Amino acid sequence: MDVKARDCVHQINEDDHTELRRGPWTVEEDFKLIEYIATHGEGRWNSLARCAGLKRTGKSCRLRWLNYLRPDVRRGNITLEEQLLILELHSRWGNRWSKIAQHLPGRTDNEIKNYWRTRVQKHAKQLKCDVNSKQFKDTMRYLWMPRLVERIQAAAAAASASTTTDVPATSTTTSTSVFGDDQLGGAQQVTSSSYALENSSTTVASSDSFGTQVSQFSDFSDHYTTNNNISINYPTQELSDNYYNHGMDVQSLEQFNPWLDNLFNAEDFYFLQQQLNFNM
DNA sequence: AATCGTCACAACCGCCGCCTA
């Protein structure tokens, strides 16, 4: 805080008996806040609000700046990588939105919180289960997150294929480098296998390697259209039990919503249902 | 065209912990 701003702390406008404004911010208010911070920097928000001539609480100014006006704030669609990261980090930390937001540069805790509530919780509701229930978490771990990884890999493969022909088409190790610090153990590679290894709260069927499992799972969409008698090492049996023993409505999976549509296509749902029935 | 329901997101509220006088 500079001298002017600091002095302003003691210069409470005693004549200002007007009520504090609430509700949506106007362009003029935004401009005042941006200009003041550009000149004086962030400081104590209550005094900043007064000095900037804003009839707002310090909290309101802080929120407006951090969630909307800040230059480095990212707006717009949550990418697949970001979706994956949110699911992953939420499974670790729960509703620690600010902590999760620290790992998504430019995204605010408010945005992530809204994303979770509008997309994820809505889908849990569709499945008639609690968002904190084990079956829902397992669904995320063993179906949605690997599916997201697949889509990220597919997108990366498509991108690289357009630039080079040297990339092996069967690679399943493409990962997203998403962690900017070592709080999660360094530059963690987000792959299907990492979920199986790190997040499994259940016994995963034995196999030569997780890579094999991942490969099989990752090839689901290829196999199920040509060979329905495939071997699945992902814990779909348990998932199936969870669905049917806890009254989860698999049919409702077909009720697409924008978020879910981003993860699955119609074939995915068909396959999911086939596998759940197959394992009953 | 009007109404209604749903969705997405901005903004507010209340609580908590930290800081400072």
Added chain:
DNA sequence: TTAGGCGGCGGTTGTGACGAT
């Protein structure tokens, strides 16, 4: 030591946009 101010955080609400009827 303690009380008040403040910022941070998670939960909740309000509202505009949009699609369905």
